[in-house]
Amino acid sequence: MADLKPIYVFKRFERFWHWSQAALIMFMALTGFEVHGTYMLFGFEQASSLHTTAAWALIGLWLFAIFWHLTTGEWKQYIPTTENMMGVMRYYSIGIFTGAPHPFKPTQLNKHNPMQRVAYLLFKVVMAPMIWISGLLYLYYNAWADWGLGELDLSVIALIHTAAAFMLLIFLVGHVYLTTTGHTLFSQIKAMITGWDEVEEDPQ
Amino acid sequence: MAYKILPTLYSFALLIALSVISGTAVAAGSTADHSTFEGLKRSFESGPDVTRACLECHTEAARQIHKTTHWTWEYENPKTGQLLGKKNVVNNFCLSTSSNIAACSTCHIGYGWKDDTFDFTSEQNVDCLVCHDTTGTYTKDPKNKAPDLTKVALNVGPTSRATCGECHFKGGGGEAVKHGDLDPSLDNPDIFVDVHMDKDGLDFVCSTCHSTDQHAVAGSRYTPKASDNHGIDVPGKSDGARTTCQSCHGDVPHVKNAKLNDHTDKLACQTCHIPEYSRGDYASKEWWDWSTAGQLKADNTPLSKVDANNHEIYNSKKGDFRWENNVIPEYVWFNGTVRYTLLGDKIDPTNVVPINSFEGSADDPEARIWPVKVMRGKQPYDRANMTLAVPHTVGKDGFWQTFEWKPSLARGMAAAGAKFSGEYDFVETTMMWPITHMVAPREQALGCDSCHARNGRMEAVAGVYIPGRDSLPLLDTLGFGLLGLTFAGTLFHGVMRFIFRNRG
Numbered sequence: 071m072a073d074l075k076p077i078y079v080f081k082r083f084e085r086f087w088h089w090s091q092a093a094l095i096m097f098m099a100l101t102g103f104e105v106h107g108t109y110m111l112f113g114f115e116q117a118s119s120l121h122t123t124a125a126w127a128l129i130g131l132w133l134f135a136i137f138w139h140l141t142t143g144e145w146k147q148y149i150p151t152t153e154n155m156m157g158v159m160r161y162y163s164i165g166i167f168t169g170a171p172h173p174f175k176p177t178q179l180n181k182h183n184p185m186q187r188v189a190y191l192l193f194k195v196v197m198a199p200m201i202w203i204s205g206l207l208y209l210y211y212n213a214w215a216d217w218g219l220g221e222l223d224l225s226v227i228a229l230i231h232t233a234a235a236f237m238l239l240i241f242l243v244g245h246v247y248l249t250t251t252g253h254t255l256f257s258q259i260k261a262m263i264t265g266w267d268e269v270e271e272d273p274q
Numbered sequence: 275m276a277y278k279i280l281p282t283l284y285s286f287a288l289l290i291a292l293s294v295i296s297g298t299a300v301a302a303g304s305t306a307d308h309s310t311f312e313g314l315k316r317s318f319e320s321g322p323d324v325t326r327a328c329l330e331c332h333t334e335a336a337r338q339i340h341k342t343t344h345w346t347w348e349y350e351n352p353k354t355g356q357l358l359g360k361k362n363v364v365n366n367f368c369l370s371t372s373s374n375i376a377a378c379s380t381c382h383i384g385y386g387w388k389d390d391t392f393d394f395t396s397e398q399n400v401d402c403l404v405c406h407d408t409t410g411t412y413t414k415d416p417k418n419k420a421p422d423l424t425k426v427a428l429n430v431g432p433t434s435r436a437t438c439g440e441c442h443f444k445g446g447g448g449e450a451v452k453h454g455d456l457d458p459s460l461d462n463p464d465i466f467v468d469v470h471m472d473k474d475g476l477d478f479v480c481s482t483c484h485s486t487d488q489h490a491v492a493g494s495r496y497t498p499k500a501s502d503n504h505g506i507d508v509p510g511k512s513d514g515a516r517t518t519c520q521s522c523h524g525d526v527p528h529v530k531n532a533k534l535n536d537h538t539d540k541l542a543c544q545t546c547h548i549p550e551y552s553r554g555d556y557a558s559k560e561w562w563d564w565s566t567a568g569q570l571k572a573d574n575t576p577l578s579k580v581d582a583n584n585h586e587i588y589n590s591k592k593g594d595f596r597w598e599n600n601v602i603p604e605y606v607w608f609n610g611t612v613r614y615t616l617l618g619d620k621i622d623p624t625n626v627v628p629i630n631s632f633e634g635s636a637d638d639p640e641a642r643i644w645p646v647k648v649m650r651g652k653q654p655y656d657r658a659n660m661t662l663a664v665p666h667t668v669g670k671d672g673f674w675q676t677f678e679w680k681p682s683l684a685r686g687m688a689a690a691g692a693k694f695s696g697e698y699d700f701v702e703t704t705m706m707w708p709i710t711h712m713v714a715p716r717e718q719a720l721g722c723d724s725c726h727a728r729n730g731r732m733e734a735v736a737g738v739y740i741p742g743r744d745s746l747p748l749l750d751t752l753g754f755g756l757l758g759l760t761f762a763g764t765l766f767h768g769v770m771r772f773i774f775r776n777r778g
């Protein structure tokens with residue numbers, strides 16, 4: 071096996087943003103599905119009020135993150151590419167069982183493999199906006215008429231919001247599982263905590 | 275116990291001492307002490323005799339009264355065109371006033387309404403005392419001890435919970451029978467029964483909210499205000515009536531938890547703030563089945579049965595009853611329009627017949643979700659004409675003496691000017707009463723979970739998405755299904771990785 075070389079991939083703000091977002095989303099799923107009537111935990115009033123507080127925290131966090139991505143140019147990490155896409159897909163469906171090497175090597179300028187790029191882009195431009203736009207509308211339900219949105223129906227907004235919540239949860243499960251596919255079960259998690267990942271030294 | 279009784283004794287002593295010093299209890303804020311009026315210091319032959327004395331100074335009072343529903347017992351609903359009022363409607367308690375008016379009119383604010391010949395233009399027949407007595411001794415019921423009219427006249431004052439309650443707490447033929455939110459607990463309520471009327475607190479009387487103008491009392495059950503978007507009523511900008519919660523509290527009343535204000539476009543305040551009705555010492559009648567009336571004892575005399583709580587559950591004159599305390603209301607959309615099933619209207623006896631129905635729906639901006647008492651029972655109807663039928667009940671030839679339905683119904687219908695075929699049966703009916711009194715302290719207002727839950731209080735309320743109650747089952751199945759599949763997929767992938775871990 072090739073030697074492993076440490077590289078610094080996840081900067082301090084990025085790690086803070088990632089973990090706060092993870093915690094908030096899990097907490098919001100917990101409170102959100104109580105509001106949805108799936109189970110009783112905090113009681114509706116608490117669940118709804120915690121969910122709303124967390125929503126503002128998450129929106130605030132996203133505003134910072136967007137600013138960070140734009141100013142640092144990190145947004146380019148999410149430009150989708152087809153290059154090597156088949157290779158990565160083949161790796162996760164076959165190579166991973168046969169012990170083939172991972173076809174993608176992260177660098178600081180290119181941290182995400184093509185599958186990650188598409189998945190995270192989907193998260194950022196579909197799921198996240200879907201949940202916060204529907205969530206804000208849900209929150210300001212009484213102002214719709216003043217905003218000229220009187221025709222909207224709460225059941226539709228709730229449906230979109232809940233659908234987005236399901237998508238986030240499904241994303242979460244896949245995402246957490248894939249973190250275990252690094253060099254060791256927890257190496258990826260460790261990288262996101264410390265910022266340092268390990269890549270294989272080019273054998274040349 | 276002594277420590278509890280002593281303060282009460284002291285306050286009694288104090289009250290007596292005070293009234294001795296001041297002579298009489300003049301209403302606070304009043305500019306007139308009627309006990310000093312020479313014109314009242316005489317003996318009165320009759321009620322109308324007192325009224326004549328009142329009218330010497332209050333020259334317009336009787337003519338003002340003549341214009342009110344309290345006097346006419348008649349009201350034409352401008353929205354539906356229906357001619358309503360106590361004189362005209364049928365209910366599912368004592369059924370109808372028409373032929374029984376001599377008995378029913380003990381609660382009329384006049385003297386001598388026995389039949390159609392009553393003179394509604396007579397000024398001296400207005401009963402001032404029934405509303406303005408402060409002694410608590412005034413009564414028109416011949417069964418009671420005749421009141422000392424001079425004493426009553428010398429002590430007149432503003433209306434009180436007791437004077438209004440004299441009739442309104444006894445609607446339906448007895449204490450607490452009818453409304454559910456109006457009963458004698460309100461004579462001297464504590465804060466738990468009514469935050470506003472709390473005798474040790476705000477001590478409101480009925481007219482604090484049912485503000486009057488020229489003897490016309492605001493607030494009507496024939497055309498209630500189901501919603502009020504005008505905020506706090508400012509003199510000069512509104513009609514001055516204070517019968518809605520919003521008149522004083524505005525339409526964004528919640529300060530600490532502003533999210534609650536988001537509900538005011540859909541809910542009546544009463545829905546959360548009156549979590550139950552009959553919250554005082556009295557149970558209210560929930561069921562009245564006239565069809566079982568008339569069973570007699572072996573010696574042919576009427577019988578009465580009471581339950582363990584001393585509530586009458588059977589009476590030969592009236593049938594079977596059910597009573598309940600602390601009742602969870604039912605909830606309906608209501609825009610203020612009430613449509614009645616009047617005598618002569620066709621009914622469908624194969625279904626439960628609504629004696630009145632509240633109009634409104636989720637799409638109606640005037641409608642709010644209201645708590646209601648739904649009175650249920652069985653009452654007679656005409657099987658050939660398919661109309662409700664009202665009996666003559668009081669008097670020698672009434673049902674309560676004869677226990678015979680057919681002749682009583684024939685007399686009742688004739689007096690009401692309605693056709694009666696002679697064939698009758700009993701039909702189940704419902705009647706709705708909006709719940710609006712007996713507002714609970716804020717701590718007892720409903721919490722979110724009461725409605726934002728599956729099988730909560732709003733279960734039967736249609737047309738509105740209620741988070742926690744509603745969901746699209748298909749989306750849930752799809753969502754949780756895909757989530758499960760993803761989970762299973764990762765599990766499978768992980769197991770395979772484990773099995774093939776030594777390859778390569």
Ligand code: HEM
Binds near residue numbers: 096099105107201
């Ligand atoms: C910016 C983000 C968000 C905002 C502004 C927001 C806002 C809201 C609001 C206002 C409600 C209704 C609560 C109530 O009725 O009291 C709600 C419900 C809900 N939220 Fe969120 N939310 C956000 C993010 C999330 C996230 C991240 C999740 C889950 C991963 C989530 C899951 C849910 C669910 C399942 C419901 C219940 C929907 C229903 O049954 O009607 N929300 N959200």
